[in-house]
Amino acid sequence: MGIRRRLLIQNLTLITMTILLFLGIVTSGIYHYYYNGTAEILQNHAQNSASFAKRYSHLSTYNLRENLQDLQSNFSIDQAETQILSGSGRILSSSTGFIPGGKMEYPDVKDAFSKGKGTWFGTNPATGERILAVSVPLESSDKTIGILRFVTSLEGLDNNFQTILIALSAIGIGILAIVFVVSTFFSRIITEPVIELTNVSNRMAEGDLEARVDGHYKDEFHTLSQTFNNMGKELLQTEKMKNEFISSVSHELRTPLTSIKGWSETLQTGDPENVEETKTGLSIITKETDRLIDMVEELLDFSRYQNGTFEINPSPFHFDQLVKEVVLQLDKKRRQKEQEVIVIHDEPLKLVADQNRIRQVLLNLIENAIKYSGRNSTITVRYEKGEHDLTFEVEDEGEGIEEEHLQHVSTLFYKANENTDGVGLGLAICKQIIEHHHGQLLISSNKQKGTRVGFTMPLNVGKIDGQ
Structure with missing residues (x-):
């Protein structure tokens, strides 16, 4: 069952139950107003008549029959048949002139004898007509000498009540029809965005990452559609970066492997006694092998990061000495430029952190500064010890990074320039290393003026980690 039909059924069910409850309350009120009100009017008339007869007619068992005419004249009403019964329950007089034989065994008559008054809604056995009967005792000296009974037809009340029920039912059906139309309209408004989102998500699941939600919605659906479209853009960007990553890795692997293969074949077929050529070939093979090892290490770090197994092992070491070692390690590269x-x-400066991981970060930051800075430029490395933390930064005089790329350079696989070497993992892995040390990677840049990259981190990571 679709969400539109489910919403429609829920709304109709709720409204139907509300209407039925309302109609039940109204119907009950009208019923009591008409029927109980009529019964109350007859009861009041009967009791007043019986009281008047007791007080002013001087009735007794002996003169009851003689006063039947007076009683009929004084107490009869147009809307009801007036009956006078004897103390034994037999009818003595009726305003209609019809006097059936036998004892009156109706519930209102019995209640009048036993309880002092009686009311009965029933059916006239002779005509099949619905009637209302009210009975009260006629008393003399606190002794019941007869029954004063009023009987009225309910046909008029039944017809009026039926008319009211039909009118109320028509109103209820009209309300349901209106609710059906309105619910259909609003359910369509609610479900159309959901249906469109479902269709777009199915297209994206089938590989169409350029699918977008085109509807111009309001309220929460506008936010949801915008978020969904942004998600699509991010997925498309991720897919693009993945493809670029595969292409970059293939290219980066092919270049050193081609060089290694070429020099291996050269050394195999060349003159073994040519020492200079052998040294050059072995040097290039070693360099390209180191390049492959670095690349594999980055890929392994990426794999650990993806699998959640990226860990650090803090231990005390001298940070200032590590900085000197890294600068010395890169000395050849900076002298070439x-x-x-x-x-x-x-x-x-003594630091408690993972020395190998921090070395990896320093190598990446300083090597990037050397790579992206021009000849005869200056690279400034500075660090400062705070009360509880360390601030480190590398500032170069390179071309800088454009604002649109700056916020993405530490994202996995991201490369501001596709023509540069590498697979876009260096800064992303550095960011993970620093964040695992409870620190923060900092990047700022001005186009044509240079870039400043660094980090802040606690002096004692082991203490924070509880080691």
Whole structure:
């Protein structure tokens, strides 16, 4: 069952139950107003008549028959038949002139004898007509000498009540029809966005990541559609980055492997006694192998990050010494571009963190600064010890990063320039390492002026981790 039909059924069920409850209350009120009101009028007339007869007619067992005419004249009403019964329950007089034989065994007569008054809604056995009968005793000296009974037809009340029921039922059906139309309209308004979202999600599940929600909705559906479209854009971007990642990895792997294969074949077929050629070939093979190892390490770190097994092992070490080692390790690369690396605040600093992971971060940040800075430029490395934390940054004089790329450069697989080397994992992995150390990676850049990349982190990560 679709959501539209379910909403429609729920609304109709709720409204139907409400209408039935309302009609039941109204019907009950009208019924009591008409029928009980009529009974109350007859009861009051009967009791008043019996009281008047007791007080002023001087009735007794002996003169009851002689006063039948007076009683009929004084107490009869147009809307009802007036009957006078004897003390034994037999009818003595009737305003209609019809006097049936036998004892009156109706419930109102019995209640009048036993309880002092009686009311009965029933059917006249002679005519099959619905009637209302009210009986009260005629008393003399606190002794019941007869019954004063009023009988009225309910046919008029029944017809009026039936007319009212038909009118109320028609109103209820009209309300249901209106509710049906309105519910259908609103259920369509509610379900159309859901149906469109479902269709778009099915298209996306089938691989069409460019599918978008086109409806211009309001309220929460507008927010939902916008969020859904943004999700589609992110999925498309992720798919694009994945494809670019595969392409980049293939390219990055092919280049060193081609170089290694080429020099291996050269060394195999070349002159073994050519020492210079052998040294050059082995040097290039070693360099390209190191490049492959670095790339594999990045991919392994990415895999650990994806699997949730990325861990750090904090231990005490001298951070200032690590900075010197990393700068020295990259000295050859910076000399090839005739660059200068300046270390500011080169002071002793003890840090409790994962030394290998922090080395990986320093290598990545300083190597990027060397890679993206021009010849004869200056790279500034500075760090500062706070009361509880460490601030480190590398500032270069390169081309800088455009604002639109700046917020994405630490995203997995993201590359601001597709022509650069690498697979877009370096800064993303650095960010994960720093965040696992309860720190934060910081990046700022001005186009044509350079880039500043660094991080802040606690001095004692082991204490935070409870080690």
